[in-house]
Amino acid sequence: MxxxxxxxxxxxxxxxxxxxxxxxxxxxxxxxxxxxxxxxxxxxxxxxxxxxxxxxxxxxxxxxxxxxxxxxxxxxxxxxxxxxxxxxxxxxxxxxxxxxxxxxxxxxxxxSGGRGGQAQLSVGAEVAQSDELKAYVEGGLQGSFTFKPQAAITTVDTSGAAWSERETTPVNMARRALRIRGLLNVVTTGASVIEYAKQTLRTDNTGMVAEGGTIPGGDLGWTQTETNVRKIGHSIPVSDEAIADIARLQGEIDGELRYGLNFKEETQLLAGDGTGQNLSGLITEATAFSAAAGLPDTNRLERLRLAMLQVVLNDYAADALVLNPTDWAAIELTKDSQGRFIIGNADSPAGPSLWRLPVVESNSMIAGSWLVGALAMAATLYDRQETEVLISSEHSDNFIKGMKTVRATKRVALAVKRPSSLVTGDFTFV
Structure with a gap:
């Protein structure tokens, strides 16, 4: 075997x-x-x-x-x-x-010098061995000769230094969550000036009338009101290399510029003072807080409840509270005399809410200030032009410097039609 x-x-x-x-x-x-x-x-x-x-x-x-x-x-x-x-x-x-x-x-x-892959050529060697150069010489050296090296890195490094690796995803700075636009009624428009009729008079003599009696007369009045479309714009210089080297960078630039426009829009929606090219914002147009007589007004919780009452007394129903995150944190951390949190528990799955209304936390709201109201019906935001991003070399000395100017613009108008449905104030207590 x-x-x-x-x-x-x-x-x-x-x-x-x-x-x-x-x-x-x-x-x-x-x-x-x-x-x-x-x-x-x-x-x-x-x-x-x-x-x-x-x-x-x-x-x-x-x-x-x-x-x-x-x-x-x-x-x-x-x-x-x-x-x-x-x-x-x-x-x-x-x-x-x-x-x-x-x-x-x-x-x-x-x-290849220990670098891995195929042996790398210097730019000169690559040009000298190229078919393009041979054809150029055989053609009598007529005209111009252009050669683009094929290798991303063409020079052999014999220093022993480590090779760099380029990450193609830029690391962006933090971007604020922009929440105010989503609280408003938003419509598109093709006009540069928005005109609307605003009721300014209501004389109501409605009464009980006997058979054959005279029906009492009343009076209604409207005022023609208008608001202008305003432009928000931003531009930055970018080198040709930055745009060409990383294709994704162009998208990031677009995103940054769009964010800049939306950020400015939010601050204008909240607090634009209406002067010059500024919008007249919600806080600017809102009714100032005035505490109802005979009710407690000693802390944040009580003041916001009184603001809701003020909206109701103006015959509107509030649909949101806008607070700075620091003020909302202070409210959530409020405890009773026994050390228990007043606003729910730390592990509550429910979204931020107070007195049955959703709380909108926004860094665009100044700490110590607040806004309460029927935002969905209080104002209308008109979109005249959606965000537009353009890239051009036709600016200043861009051409000779190898630069591009990237420009972003949008056009909007804000009409606060029912200011008495908005109440604003602060947390200053005397």
Whole structure:
């Protein structure tokens, strides 16, 4: 009987070992080649033995004899060994091929200065070897010659310094959550001046009338009111290289400029003073807080409840409170005499709310001030022109400096039509 020697078993084990445990490619290639030679010889011997057993089985079958127990046992023993050795041979052949490829990679790596990949050429060498230069010379050096190096980095660095890696996603500064626009009624317009009729008189003499009696008369009056569309704009200089080198940067610039417009819009919606090109904002147009007589007004909670009452007494229903985050935190941290939080629990899943109204936290609201009202019906924001971002070289000395000017603009108008539905004040207590 033919036994599988230890070196074949070792080769089979090595053939199934992970690639990560292999050592130096050149040394391993020699070791694997020797093992492969031994395994091939062993496979050849096993194949001969298998063929002999197969021929004996065929002869017995031709004579009409049943396969003898002894021959069957020999075949059952040798076939698994033959199959295992054949598999080991195939795997070792694959490993040898991989190791030879790795050896070639190492040699190429050494030739390129240890940088990996293909050997890098200097710009001069790349130009000198280019087909474009050869064609230019053969053409008699007529006209101009332009060549663009193909490699992103074309100069071989032999200093041993680490190569830099460029992250293509810019790291942006923080952007404020802008929430005020979403509280208003927003419509589009094609006009530069928004005109609307605002009721300024209601003389109501409605009364009970006897049969045949005279119906009392009243009076209604409106005033023609208008608000102008205002432009919000912003521009920045950007180098040609910044735009060309990182395609994503252009999108980031667009985003930053759009954010700048929306940020300015929010501050104008809240507190624009109406002078010059400024909008007349919600706080500017709102009714000043006036506490109802006979009711407590000693802390933040009481004052905001009284502001809601003032809106109700003006025959409107408040739909939101706008607070600075610091003031809202102070309210949430308010405790009773036993040290318990008054406004819910720290793990409450509910959104910010107070006195049944949603609380809108905004850094655009000055700390210590607040706004309460029926914002959805108090004012209308008109969009005359959506945000537009343009890039041009036609500005100042952009052309000779290789710069571009990126400009963003939008046009809006704000009409606060029901100022008495808004109440504003602060948390100053005397």
């Amino acid at each position: 033919k036994h599988v020697p230890f070196n074949v078993m070792a080769a089979a084990m090595r053939a199934n070992a992970p690639a990560g445990v292999l050592g130096n490619p050149r040394a391993d290639a020699g070791n694997v080649a020797q093992l492969l030679k031994d395994v091939r010889a062993e496979v050849g011997g096993l194949r001969d033995d298998v063929m002999k057993k197969a021929e004996a089985a065929v002869k017995q079958a031709e004579k009409g004899e049943a396969l003898s127990t002894e021959l069957k046992a020999q075949i059952d023993e040798i076939m698994p060994k033959f199959n295992e050795a054949t598999k080991a041979q195939a795997k070792l052949e694959g490993q040898l091929e991989a190791l030879e490829a790795r050896t070639l990679d190492v040699e190429q790596l050494a030739a």
